[in-house]
Amino acid sequence: GAVVSQHPSRVICKSGTSVKIECRSLDFQATTMFWYRQFPKQSLMLMATSNEGSKATYEQGVEKDKFLINHASLTLSTLTVTSAHPEDSSFYICSARDSSLVGELFFGEGSRLTVL
Amino acid sequence: KQEVTQIPAALSVPEGENLVLNCSFTDSAIYNLQWFRQDPGKGLTSLLLIQSSQREQTSGRLNASLDKSSGRSTLYIAASQPGDSATYLCAVGLNNNDMRFGAGTRLTVKP
Numbered sequence: 001g002a003v004v005s006q007h008p009s010r011v012i013c014k015s016g017t018s019v020k021i022e023c024r025s026l027d028f029q030a031t032t033m034f035w036y037r038q039f040p041k042q043s044l045m046l047m048a049t050s051n052e053g054s055k056a057t058y059e060q061g062v063e064k065d066k067f068l069i070n071h072a073s074l075t076l077s078t079l080t081v082t083s084a085h086p087e088d089s090s091f092y093i094c095s096a097r098d099s100s101l102v103g104e105l106f107f108g109e110g111s112r113l114t115v116l
Numbered sequence: 117k118q119e120v121t122q123i124p125a126a127l128s129v130p131e132g133e134n135l136v137l138n139c140s141f142t143d144s145a146i147y148n149l150q151w152f153r154q155d156p157g158k159g160l161t162s163l164l165l166i167q168s169s170q171r172e173q174t175s176g177r178l179n180a181s182l183d184k185s186s187g188r189s190t191l192y193i194a195a196s197q198p199g200d201s202a203t204y205l206c207a208v209g210l211n212n213n214d215m216r217f218g219a220g221t222r223l224t225v226k227p
Contacts, residue, residue: 004159006159032213034213034215041219042219043205043217043218043219043220044160044205044217045217046214046215049213049214091157093159093160095160097212097213104150104162104165105150105162105207105215106162107152107159107160107161107162108159109158109159110157110158110159112157
C-alpha cells in the first residue's frame with residue numbers, strides 16, 4: 001500500500017514552545033491530508049482537513065490559531081502546535097488519500113507530543 | 117450525526133480461534149467503510165476498504181462484510197495468531213473526505 005511518513009515520532013517540549021510535525025506522502029500525491037488527535041484508549045478525532053494550496057478546514061472546537069496547518073506541496077503537510085501547553089500532550093496522526101485508490105486512507109505512524 | 121460503535125471494547129482469545137469484531141453505525145448513507153489495525157503507540161494500518169456498493173472484501177485470513185441497511189460491518193479473522201494482537205478500528209466514510217472512527221476493539225490472542 002501507499003506510504004505516509006510522519007516526523008518526528010516523539011517530541012518532548014517545554015510549555016510555551018511551538019512544535020512542528022510533518023506528514024509526507026512518499027510514493028503518491030495527496031491533494032488532501034487529514035490531521036487527527038488520539039487520547040489514550042480512545043479513537044481518532046479529526047482535527048482538520050488540509051488542502052494543498054489553500055487554507056485548512058478545521059473541525060468544530062479546534063483552534064486554528066493554536067494548530068497551524070500548512071499544505072504547501074502535494075506530498076507535504078505540516079501541523080504546528082503553537083505555544084504548547086500540557087493539555088496539548090497527545091498522539092497526533094496524519095493521513096492522506098491516494099487519488100488513484102478510490103477512498104482509501106493511509107496513515108502515518110503518529111507523533112507522540114509531551115508538553116512539560 | 118453519524119456515530120460509530122465497536123463491540124466488544126476488548127477481546128481475548130486463544131491462538132487458532134476464529135473471531136468476529138463488530139462495528140455499527142447510525143446512518144446508512146455511507147460512502148465507504150474501512151477497517152484498520154493499530155499497534156500500541158503506532159499509526160494505523162489499512163486492512164480492508166469496502167465501498168458502499170460492495171458487500172464484502174477479503175484479504176488473506178481477514179474478511180470484512182458490510183450491511184448498510186442494518187448499519188453493520190463485521191471483521192472476521194480466521195485462525196487467529198498472537199501477531200494479530202492489536203486494536204482494530206472501524207471507520208465510516210461519510211464522503212470522500214470525512215470519516216468517523218469507532219473507539220476500537222482491543223484484541224489479544226494468547227499463545
